Amino acid sequence: MLEILTATEMRAREQVAIESGGVTGLDLMERAGRAVVDAVFAEWPELAQTPQTAAVLCGPGNNGGDGFVIARLLKAWGWEVGVYLYGDPERLPPDARINHDRWCAMGSVHDLAQASVEGLKVALMVDALFGTGLRRPLEGVAQQGLNQVAARVVAVDLPSGLCSDSGRVLGTVSNAVRAALTVTFHAPKLGHVLADGPAVCGRVMVADIALAAQAGGAVRLVAPPDAQSLTKAETAHKFGHGHALILTGGAGTTGAARLAARAALRIGAGVVTLGVPPSAQMEVAAQITALMLRRIEDGKTLYAALTDKRITALCLGPGMGTARARDLVPVVLRHESAPRVVLDADALTAFADAPETLFGLLHEGCVLTPHGGEFARLFPDIAARLAAPATQGPAYSKVEATREAAKRAGCVVLLKGADTVIAAPDGACAIHAAAYGRAAPWLATAGAGDVLAGFVAGLLARGFPPMQAAETAAWLHGECARCFGPGLIAEDLPEVLPKVLRALPDQAARASSRMSALLANSNPST
Ligand SMILES: NC(=O)C1=CN([C@@H]2O[C@H](COP(=O)(O)OP(=O)(O)OC[C@H]3O[C@@H](n4cnc5c(N)ncnc54)[C@H](O)[C@@H]3O)[C@@H](O)[C@H]2O)[C@@H](O)CC1
Numbered sequence: 001m002l003e004i005l006t007a008t009e010m011r012a013r014e015q016v017a018i019e020s021g022g023v024t025g026l027d028l029m030e031r032a033g034r035a036v037v038d039a040v041f042a043e044w045p046e047l048a049q050t051p052q053t054a055a056v057l058c059g060p061g062n063n064g065g066d067g068f069v070i071a072r073l074l075k076a077w078g079w080e081v082g083v084y085l086y087g088d089p090e091r092l093p094p095d096a097r098i099n100h101d102r103w104c105a106m107g108s109v110h111d112l113a114q115a116s117v118e119g120l121k122v123a124l125m126v127d128a129l130f131g132t133g134l135r136r137p138l139e140g141v142a143q144q145g146l147n148q149v150a151a152r153v154v155a156v157d158l159p160s161g162l163c164s165d166s167g168r169v170l171g172t173v174s175n176a177v178r179a180a181l182t183v184t185f186h187a188p189k190l191g192h193v194l195a196d197g198p199a200v201c202g203r204v205m206v207a208d209i210a211l212a213a214q215a216g217g218a219v220r221l222v223a224p225p226d227a228q229s230l231t232k233a234e235t236a237h238k239f240g241h242g243h244a245l246i247l248t249g250g251a252g253t254t255g256a257a258r259l260a261a262r263a264a265l266r267i268g269a270g271v272v273t274l275g276v277p278p279s280a281q282m283e284v285a286a287q288i289t290a291l292m293l294r295r296i297e298d299g300k301t302l303y304a305a306l307t308d309k310r311i312t313a314l315c316l317g318p319g320m321g322t323a324r325a326r327d328l329v330p331v332v333l334r335h336e337s338a339p340r341v342v343l344d345a346d347a348l349t350a351f352a353d354a355p356e357t358l359f360g361l362l363h364e365g366c367v368l369t370p371h372g373g374e375f376a377r378l379f380p381d382i383a384a385r386l387a388a389p390a391t392q393g394p395a396y397s398k399v400e401a402t403r404e405a406a407k408r409a410g411c412v413v414l415l416k417g418a419d420t421v422i423a424a425p426d427g428a429c430a431i432h433a434a435a436y437g438r439a440a441p442w443l444a445t446a447g448a449g450d451v452l453a454g455f456v457a458g459l460l461a462r463g464f465p466p467m468q469a470a471e472t473a474a475w476l477h478g479e480c481a482r483c484f485g486p487g488l489i490a491e492d493l494p495e496v497l498p499k500v501l502r503a504l505p506d507q508a509a510r511a512s513s514r515m516s517a518l519l520a521n522s523n524p525s526t
């Protein structure tokens with residue numbers, strides 16, 4: 001499990017370490033500064049060859065303190081270093097003040113408000129203006145500082161202007177430093193993977209500053225699934241792996257459900273049946289082979305079908321039509337056999353006028369997989385809060401929004417995006433970040449969401465608990481897209497899954513090293 005922290009959790013870890021007496025805040029600041037210098041030389045080895053020029057922009061807090069350490073270390077390497085402080089040296093917090101004074105013994109500090117840094121020609125720009133303490137949008141000279149065009153910009157902890165808990169740039173997106181490299185400490189922060197984070201961080205390296213490992217933070221990054229959890233026991237028969245029932249819409253609109261069904265079958269559900277209205281029976285029958293077909297005309301036939309205890313999960317929504325969804329979703333959710341259910345697409349939109357009706361029926365065996373638009377239909381107030389401009393840090397985040405939605409719905413909610421957030425009503429939360437080394441831009445294609453719903457349904461049918469089903473499906477979905485690469489269309493996702501599954505043991509190892517490249521680790525520096 002790769003932990004990912006909020007600013008508060010990071011501060012708490014620092015506090016525990018300091019209170020244990022093993023380390024001081026000053027030690028941690030020294031390690032942080034040294035780790036940034038090490039990371040710069042690792043990223044740009046040419047800079048280690050001969051002394052260069054750097055501008056270090058220091059802010060009024062401890063992020064600025066890290067900046068003074070970096071300036072001192074670069075100077076010790078023979079570099080020509082200009083230091084620019086945004087704020088009053090008298091008001092620096094104690095450790096930052098000590099490092100400010102240490103630097104003053106080696107060089108001068110320019111007041112960023114007085115000295116123009118525009119047009120400076122330096123090999124390296126160090127952004128140490130703000131880190132986890134950012135509270136409002138950058139303005140005035142701080143903003144001027146970020147308009148600098150340097151060949152290489154390294155951000156200390158976070159690009160200044162980026163909110164560490166939400167990944168949102170406070171103010172407008174142009175109000176943040178665009179870094180080529182971001183060096184953060186101990187663990188990545190939510191802001192590195194959510195929202196605008198990946199667009200402004202460049203490459204992210206996680207530097208070990210020798211803080212003791214502790215129980216994980218409240219949010220996790222989705223990890224590659226354990227290959228063992230996806231294998232099939234040699235002795236089990238098909239119903240031992242569950243039976244997923246996927247309802248289609250009428251004639252001409254069955255493609256989405258067929259995609260979901262194929263995905264459910266590929267991910268290992270033992271049996272997958274498409275439940276079709278009479279009008280679509282011929283169309284679906286002509287298209288399928290390994291999939292089964294059953295007439296599900298109305299609530300009555302569906303109710304009767306569900307008395308078959310071997311049906312362990314359903315997928316409702318893709319191409320279903322809102323009228324059919326309005327009729328059939330309640331039948332499934334009220335059924336005494338309480339099968340696990342994925343609700344997607346039309347099954348969510350069908351309740352846009354009365355989300356409370358849906359919430360009253362949902363249970364903990366359900367998973368909702370909305371995209372942003374469907375989410376806004378069911379949770380308009382939460383979506384409005386998330387869409388409101390971010391003017392104060394920490395800003396309202398997709399993590400908070402998804403958690404709130406899961407609590408209200410009473411089931412797991414997977415809110416799609418390049419930053420997919422998955423939350424359970426008890427607050428459990430994981431992020432699947434299709435960013436950095438795991439970017440999957442070809443996933444933005446029609447039908448990809450139907451396949452994801454099918455993956456979740458297949459895993460639920462196999463007996464995966466809802467949260468694990470959603471996380472595993474999200475990871476495999478992203479991995480399939482990455483494995484196929486350019487030219488991907490939705491049909492390819494289930495077809496490439498066997499290759500992804502076969503590679504899983506190695507894949508897991510490779511993915512974790514890829515994650516550490518996104519989130520690359522460096523060694524403790526002291
Ligand atoms: N927590 C930890 O374990 C460690 C923290 N370190 C560094 O400390 C940083 C956090 O330090 P701080 O909590 O002092 O926070 P920051 O240094 O990020 O900034 C806080 C200061 O900036 C002011 N401020 C916030 N937004 C502003 C804006 N838009 N315009 C003007 N002023 C603004 C605040 O009033 C406060 O004075 C981390 O990002 C990291 O760089 C490292 O030294 C190593 C260890």
Ligand SMILES: [K+]
Pocket residue numbers: 063127128129130131155156157158159160
């Ligand atoms: K910074």
